[in-house]
Amino acid sequence: MNPKALVRDPFSVIVTGVGGQGNVLASRLLGDMLAAKGYFVTIGETFGASQRGGSVMSHIRISSKSAWSPQIPRGKADVIVSLEPVEAVRVLREYGNPGVVLLSNTRPIYPVGVIRGELEYPSLDALREAVARILPGARFIDGTEQAIALGNAILTNIVMLGALNRLAVLPFEREDFRQAVGRRVASKQVPVNLMAFDKGYGLAG
Amino acid sequence: MNHFGSGELETAVIQSELCIGCGACVRLCPYFDSYRGKTALLFPCAVEKGRCFAYCPKIEVDLDAITRFLHGKPYDGNPLGHHRGIFIARAGEKVRKQSFQAGGTVTALMVYAFRSGNIRGAVLTNRKGLLPEPRFVTRSADVYRASLSKYTAAPTLSALNEALDKGHGNLGVVGTPCQVTAVSQMRMNPMDKPGFKDPTALVVGLFCTWALDFRRFETFLAGEVPLEKIVKIDIPPPPAQVLEVYLEDGKREFPLDRIRPLVPDTCGYCPDMTAEFADVSVGVLEGRGDRNTLIVRTERGERIAREAEEKGFLVLEEMPRENLEHLQWAAGNKKKRGFLRSREAGKVNGEPGKTLFRLAPECLDGVFQDR
Amino acid sequence: MSFLIDEGRNIQHLLMGNEAIVRGALEAGVNVAAGYPGTPSSEIIETLSKVARDRNLYVEWSTNEKVAVEVAAAASFAGLRSLCVMKQNGVNVASDFLLHLASSGTRGGMVLVTCDDPGALSSVNEGESRLFAQILEIPLLEPGDFQEAKDIIPWAFALSEKIRNVVMVRSVTRLSHGSGNVRFGSLPGTSAQAEFVCHGPLLDPETGPIISMILAAPELQHGPQQEKLKKAAGIFETCPFNTYQGPDEPELLIVTASICSLYSREAVRILGLEDRVGILKLAATWPLPERLVKKHLAAAKRILFVEEVVPTLEDHVKVIAAEAAGEIGAKTFYGKKSGHLPSVGELNPDLVLDALARIFPAAAGTRPAASPGGVTDIPQRFTPARGMTFCPGCPHRASYWSIHNALALDGRGGFVCGDIGCYVMGTLPAGFSTVKTLHCMGSGSGVASGFGKLRSFGMDQPVVAVCGDSTFFHAAMPALANAIHQRSPFTMILLDNRGTAMTGFQPHPGSPTNVLGDEAPALDMEKICRSMGAKVEISDPFDLVKTREKLNRLLEYGEGAKVLILRQACALSPEKRGQRKYEVSVDAERCRGENCGCSRLCTRIFGCPGLVWDREKEVSRIDEMICAGCGVCADICPAGAIVRKEVAR
Incomplete structure (x- = not known):
């Protein structure tokens, strides 16, 4: 299978969030969809500490030619999908550039330092403004609200994948998602995941 | 007034081994707690001026301010504190004759105060094994259980804080001089809480030359007697110089010279033998194991004592002059020693937040001159 | 049925490195696998257990790593192929038995997979298992990508059987927990027969007892053990996983192994140095294939070592270079010892870029900007640090x-x-x-x-x-x-x-x-x-x-x-996950907040992520998305403001 040429090769995507938000599943689904299309996909991720309130990040490299480093060099991300707004900025500062496509959820998860009162969590408006200065086209959507409406905040990751699909920066379709999710989750969970995907697609319109 | 928070309290009192474990800072908040006679700060609190500091009897005790609050005049250094009368006292026939110590005057006053409706609750100290246990009671019958002397420092005031937290008022409190000092500082509403009302109706002070450190005392006794067989502990009035431990099957006596090392260092700074900031103070009567000395200090103390006498709960007699003189001599000695020690440590009118006492310098001079 | 036992040859799957190792073991016809959990190694035994019935495997989580190696060794002694898996710290635990095992030798193929954690991402330290291969005098292999992670395992089993000793395969976190495309090979049959042949003469490696006991005659066992290692070194000269990419006479030779080879490749490409820099990616890293290394050293004057944790490649290659100095000439070396690469922490493409940019200052201009479009100018207050803490309900x-x-x-x-x-x-x-x-x-x-x-x-x-x-x-x-x-x-x-x-x-x-x-x-x-x-x-x-x-x-x-x-079961345990015992809420009227008597005990000190301090209202509240419903915070609240209500089932 010869995959379509990419705008950049390797094409680098970062899925970020906080441990427990379903970051790994989102990156695996993306990887599965793209590998099924014949791309070389390399995913770099860490877990272990990830369930313990820390920032988590999956680096996804997509290439029509070869496997790439599971760590993206600084400033080299093409797409950033974030399940949490502060994490979007954290990744943007390290891996972003003016050409990056940024899609972030708006629901904050407070770091323990903020809960303790040692640190301050920024206001969402100020955060969006700071990001917009570099990326006027950055998208912030309330994915968690949609997920909760579907019955479980954990579906936020899938809502974000649906929204990513709408932005049309990666070569995958709803049908690819349906097949991929069918391999990763229990079959009775597939319909609600598809609903979440569609909600996300709608949000990013 | 110099007010600080829990951090300064921990440094200046707990870590400096000035803490007697009175319990004034316990149950105000989740940060201080007491275990086996010792008070500990569990976590740092971020409040800059706390009640813990304001109530503590071992830091920034403004003797003038307290005396003005209670009696409308400055602290004058009188060895027995401000008083309206001094009597020989014992429980009257209305009080159940049971195992109270000495004359039973404290029990008599508290039972009467309950029965007459002067108080609706009382903060006392029970004993669980050797361990003193703070108790909040609401019935006169419960007073009897607390009627034995403890001799060890106790976090009694934690029970007061707990009762106040639950909204109780019109309380009777029985405590040692340091505890009574803490209570008087609570009554002054140091944090200027709006709508504050003095929650106490009768504060009974206990004479005290020193208390024993519970942990040291327990370790000492554990090496001498079977702890579980202890029934009662007594220090009979002078000239006896012993601590008596009554066991189920007999009695052991320990010379006070062996007991004194078990006294915490902080007692050496204390200038108050007779609980000067109480409504009434009660202690032993020299040479008479079945009578007490009663010092009546405030208007409400006098009223309740007189009523108790009229209703047959209390029997009062004149205090002979020689007894009075000796009491003054003993109390004056403790006052001199305490202030001297405190002054040597720089803890009289010293650095804000590290000073034990504040009082007029000329009054302090007066204490040191024999009057 | 797991796709990992898909029979189809040549089909491709996106596999985690640890899954690739599993597929490799299955293609090698492994019979017995044992290990003790430890990040980043745990998925190997776990994944094997899922196909154990289908593939007629015996799989266990052993009590500790030493026992795991002993269990796996027994299978090898009985003629089966066995796999033993642990994280780097586990090798320390297993090392006592391993030293004896390396001395007694094995029969059926036995592979020890160790997963190291450079950067200590999920470990208490950056322990290094490669040095054990030297101490134990056993061969060491390091796969460089996901395909190799699979392919190297059957090769390691075959090597183990050729030299009759345990072979160590070392992965790292970024390989074990990364994912990549892996093309499958075929699976063998699942029948296996175990028998411990042990009644032959004492020193007969085929039929005698398997013992590790030298008793003042090291030549009887230590000698043969070293012969095995020499034999492995010979085989390593043609190991298919040692690769070279670059010009015949590079201006700089990068010697690297493991996942660092991908970092090296990316850095070379970003700087446009493909025609000037060669990359010798070694998979057989102990004992080094001396002839191969010497050949590549001879072609370059400058050498850069790209490896994580302890500079072992660097040390061993330098020994070869010193011994062959007369023949290949003097070399200039760059690496950890020269300070071109950090001596602690994991590497990444940027660190290799830094090293290359120092060696090729003229090429440094093609590096991406340090802050493209000013991204690093976004004030740090927008990224409050996320400290580690226990999960809600822990x-x-x-x-x-x-x-x-x-x-x-x-x-x-x-x-x-x-x-x-x-x-x-x-x-x-x-x-x-x-x-x-x-x-x-x-x-x-x-x-x-x-x-x-x-x-x-x-x-x-x-x-x-x-x-x-x-x-x-x-x-x-x-x-x-x-x-x-x-x-x-x-x-x-x-x-x-x-x-x-x-x-x-x-x-x-x-x-x-x-x-x-x-x-x-x-x-x-x-x-x-x-x-x-x-x-x-x-x-x-x-x-x-x-x-x-x-x-x-x-x-x-x-x-x-x-x-x-x-x-009390872990909040993430299968029995508890997603189950809230209590609905927890805060009665804002009773919350004492920052006042004397509380000073925000629940958020400031207790610090459960399920609690949030509302700065505007100056009260605590529950983050319902996070709260696991354990209800413990209700017991620490001094004001009774945190209220818990049992969830009806």
Whole structure:
């Protein structure tokens, strides 16, 4: 299978969030969809500490030619999908550039330092403004609200994948998602995941 | 007034081994707690001026301010504190004759105060094994259980804080001089809480030359007697110089010279033998194991004592002059020693937040001159 | 059925490195696999267990790594192929037996997979397992990408059988936990017959006993062992996983291995140095294939070593270069020792870029801007740091709360000796900074046993050790036995959260099921401790008052070792996940907030992520998305403002 040429090769995507938000599943689904299309996909991720309130990040490299480093060099991300707004900025500062496509959820998860009162969590408006200065086209959507409406905040990751699909920066379709999710989750969970995907697609319109 | 928070309290009192474990800072908040006679700060609190500091009897005790609050005049250094009368006292026939110590005057006053409706609750100290246990009671019958002397420092005031937290008022409190000092500082509403009302109706002070450190005392006794067989502990009035431990099957006596090392260092700074900031103070009567000395200090103390006498709960007699003189001599000695020690440590009118006492310098001079 | 036992040759799947290793083992026809959980290695045994029935495998989570190697060795002795898996720290535990095994040799192919964690992303240290290959005198292989992670395993089994010794394969976190495309090979049949042939002559490697005992005649065993290593070195000269990419006479030769080869490739490409820099990616890294290395050294004057943790490639290649200096000429070396690459932490493409840019200053201009479009100008206040903490509903937070308070109330300066598990966070504010020593598995109790004996030197501080349920069986039991026998007065707190929680709930000898989910005899820790002679108490850590009281009593109780079992399942355990016991809410009217009498105890000190401090309203509230519903915060609230209501089932 010869995959379509990419705008950049390797094409680098970062899925970020906080441990427990379903970051790994989102990156695996993306990887599965793209590998099924014949791309070389390399995913770099860490877990272990990830369930313990820390920032988590999956680096996804997509290439029509070869496997790439599971760590993206600084400033080299093409797409950033974030399940949490502060994490979007954290990744943007390290891996972003003016050409990056940024899609972030708006629901904050407070770091323990903020809960303790040692640190301050920024206001969402100020955060969006700071990001917009570099990326006027950055998208912030309330994915968690949609997920909760579907019955479980954990579906936020899938809502974000649906929204990513709408932005049309990666070569995958709803049908690819349906097949991929069918391999990763229990079959009775597939319909609600598809609903979440569609909600996300709608949000990013 | 110099007010600080829990951090300064921990440094200046707990870590400096000035803490007697009175319990004034316990149950105000989740940060201080007491275990086996010792008070500990569990976590740092971020409040800059706390009640813990304001109530503590071992830091920034403004003797003038307290005396003005209670009696409308400055602290004058009188060895027995401000008083309206001094009597020989014992429980009257209305009080159940049971195992109270000495004359039973404290029990008599508290039972009467309950029965007459002067108080609706009382903060006392029970004993669980050797361990003193703070108790909040609401019935006169419960007073009897607390009627034995403890001799060890106790976090009694934690029970007061707990009762106040639950909204109780019109309380009777029985405590040692340091505890009574803490209570008087609570009554002054140091944090200027709006709508504050003095929650106490009768504060009974206990004479005290020193208390024993519970942990040291327990370790000492554990090496001498079977702890579980202890029934009662007594220090009979002078000239006896012993601590008596009554066991189920007999009695052991320990010379006070062996007991004194078990006294915490902080007692050496204390200038108050007779609980000067109480409504009434009660202690032993020299040479008479079945009578007490009663010092009546405030208007409400006098009223309740007189009523108790009229209703047959209390029997009062004149205090002979020689007894009075000796009491003054003993109390004056403790006052001199305490202030001297405190002054040597720089803890009289010293650095804000590290000073034990504040009082007029000329009054302090007066204490040191024999009057 | 798992796609990992897909028969189809040449089909491709996106596999995690650890899954690739599993597929490799299956293609090699592995029969027995054993290991002890540890990030980043755990998925290997776990994944194998899922196909164990289909592939006629015996798979186990062993009590510890040493036992795991012993179990795997038995299979090899009986002629089967066996795999043994652990993280780098586990090799330390297994090393005693491994040294003897390397001496006695093996029969059926035996591969030891170690997963190192450069950067200590999920470890207490950056331990290095490659050095063990040298000490043990066994061959070492390091796959460089996901395909190789699969392909190298059957090759390693074949090597093991050729030299009749155990072969070590080392992965790292970024490979084990990364994912990439892997093209499958074919699977062999599943029939296997085990027999330990051992009644032949003492020194007969085919039929004799398998023993590791030299008795003043090292030539009988140590000699043959070294011959095996020499043979491996010979085979390594043509190892298909050693590759070279670049010009025939590069201006710079990068010598690298493992995942670092991908970082090197990316950095070379970004700087446009493909025609000037060659990359020698070695998979056979001990003993080095000397002829191959020498050939590449001869072609370049400058050498850059790109490897993580201890510079072992660097050291070994330099030895070859020194020995061949007359033949190949003097070289200039760059690497950790020259300071071109950091000596600690994991590497990444940027660090290799930095090194290359120093060596090729003119090429540095093609580096991406340090802050493209000013992204790093976004003020840091928009990215408050995320400190590590216990999960919402974690029993450890409650346990440490009580331990901390009991020690503070006790007032004798008591402290906690820590151990390995999520509860290492007892060293942090998450665990109220209660833990004061922390080392390896089981060492908390051993160190505590030692502290307990210092009373005769005037040390009267109470000594407490914490230990997880899996850790108890792994390495803490000998420490407890020691403490009991020596009458060391310490208090062991068993944080029994019902499984090897940190690595993903693997069963241990105290679990009622084994790795396959079959019923298994569960060893009773309480009975074990009692029968060993310890005074034992049990408490539910969510009952803060009772737990604190019990612990204080144990601390007072003078003689001998005491055990307090704090039993409450991990909040992420299968039995609890997604189940809230309580609906928790805050009564804003009663919340004392920052005032005297509270000072935000729940958010400022207790610090559960399920609690949030509302700065505007100056009250605490519950983040319902995060709260796990354990209800413990209701018990710490001094004002009764945190209210919990049991969830109806």
